Amino acid sequence: MNLKKSGSVVNMQKMRDLNDKPLSKKDYLVVSSLLFGLFFGAGNLIFPIHLGQLAGSHWGWATVGFLLTAVLLPLLSVLAISVTRAEGVYDIGKPLGSVFALTFMVLIHATIGPLFGTPRTATVPFTVGVQPLLPASWGSAGLLIFTALFFGFAFFISYRESNIMASIGKILNPLFLLLLFGIFLLAFSSPLGKAASATVSVAYQHDSFFNGFLQGYNTMDALAGLAFGVTVVSAVRQLGKTTPSSNAKVTARAGLLATSAIGLIYIVLIWIGATSLTVYKLSDNGGVAFNQLVTYYLGGFGHALLATLLTVTCLATAVGLVAAFAQDFHKHFAKISYRVWLGLMCLASFITANFGLDTIIAWSTPMLMFLYPFAMVLILLSVCSPLFKRDPHVYAFVVAFTVLPAFLDMIAAFPPVVSQSAFGKAAAALQHSFLPFAALGMDWVVPALLGTILGLGYHVFAPFFSSVKATASYKRQDEKSR
Structure with missing residues (x-):
């Protein structure tokens, strides 16, 4: 009893702030x-x-x-x-x-x-x-x-x-x-x-x-x-x-x-x-x-x-x-x-x-256009994570649907040596043909929302389907045992 009591006191001390005053x-x-x-x-x-x-x-x-x-x-x-x-x-x-x-x-x-x-x-x-x-x-x-x-x-x-x-x-x-x-x-x-x-x-x-x-x-x-x-x-x-x-x-x-x-x-x-x-x-x-x-x-x-x-x-x-x-x-x-x-x-x-300020700004914009959509979805997912218990599947769906538009935004933002090349023009044509709001630089929004819906759907219904599958498997095993 003394050992348990001593251990609980140690744990309480570990969970206390060094400064417990406001x-x-x-x-x-x-x-x-x-x-x-x-x-x-x-x-x-x-x-x-x-x-x-x-x-x-x-x-x-x-x-x-x-x-x-x-x-x-x-x-x-x-x-x-x-x-x-x-x-x-x-x-x-x-x-x-x-x-x-x-x-x-x-x-x-x-x-x-x-x-x-x-x-x-x-x-x-x-x-x-x-x-x-x-x-x-x-x-x-x-x-x-x-x-x-x-x-x-x-x-x-x-x-x-x-x-x-x-x-x-x-x-x-x-x-x-x-x-x-x-x-x-x-x-x-x-x-x-x-x-x-x-x-x-x-x-x-x-x-x-x-x-x-x-x-x-x-x-x-x-x-x-x-x-x-x-x-x-x-x-x-x-x-x-x-x-x-x-x-x-x-x-x-x-x-x-x-x-x-x-x-x-x-x-x-x-x-x-x-x-x-x-x-x-x-x-x-x-x-x-x-x-x-x-x-x-x-x-x-x-x-x-x-x-x-x-x-x-x-x-x-x-x-x-x-x-x-x-x-x-x-x-x-x-x-x-x-x-x-x-x-x-x-x-x-x-x-x-x-290398100078102009060069730094010119080459930083493409990287920002690529990273910011990922940063935004990860920040919002983190803030809302208690609602879905930080389920990795929700993260995976949202980020996966954000990859392509973020990559295309990066290509479009590069200096002309990249954005006006044959590859750059082909990427721009794909971007504006299939992704809404591409002209506004917001083409990642709809895919990210779609990924959110699918991810949350998986989070909600996956346990149900797993339970149904487990029940069916148990019944088959029970029938075989008979």
Whole structure:
């Protein structure tokens, strides 16, 4: 009896939080600030402004579409981590087997990591904020030096995992918010023009909602939300919330606060982009538009402020990306230490960044068009998984029906060297002939819904048919025994 009693006490202690007291508002703000800093990076500044310029007076509907994929979906990705009690993107794909989960994890981390996302955190602040301050002949050398220093700082901050919360949540992020608030104050006090009368680009005259929806892919936040899971869970554990249930609640509440703040900033940025058309022409990208905005209000000093603003927010995001990459890869490839993975990630990102921002953006879009449908269905399945007991068959049907449209979307999004080739044209013809909403880039929706119906049908009726089959088999065996 004493042994049993002792064992039960040990089990109760294991199931208790190290900190069994409710977290303070300050604690929630720190975790929310961490999430905000991890999510809000280079693309989160430049893409909303460019969307506002493209949508013009139709910026309202474009904003709604953008918020679905750039705010709601990242929030759902955090909730998916909470609901499934996962610690990273691997756990989200695990119902489909370890091979799929590992492949999905590698693709996500490669996309938001050394191939596209992390290099972009360095090239955007350089191209938009620093390069205009340098002589034209210093472009390549300046980028080399800037990215070396940038990823050197990212490595230093992430070297000790316990420093991530303090570095992002308490230092870098408040500084960024202070700088951004100053620019917003100037924009509201003296608007460049009226958004309601701004020119609408051709693509946004009829499909502003869907175009805004697709523009949200460029932030990569839904993918980042899955990958940041391990970083956020580790940070919450440092506050003493060590049991899965309490850790999940803290993560979900902090995620709601962080993504709400991001959504408000997006709305302002999109509105500013639309108002800027009164003074400036449609720019090639949001970085140029943001540079024009700051220069309009602050002149030469605005360039220095912009460089600081972008560098601070992008460094915060880079820290989260390289840390999440190193933590996840060390967990699944344990022979290589966290710090070695961290160094490899920073080195690879530094190399890719020196190909330049235009090249990175051009080749990242196809991968996003391929991965986002998978990410969206897996996030929604994870959030709803308690309803079907996380049945792998439901996952399998939905993902299987998503593969072809996602692949065709990727081919169509490649630069002309691929999309306009004979293979690319044949893929486009197949896509537009057989898949609804292909012209809107939403051709995965109907197949995914069909897969959901079939998967849930299998989940509901398979046990019944198995029972009938087992009963029939038992009767045959009973008849033979007689």
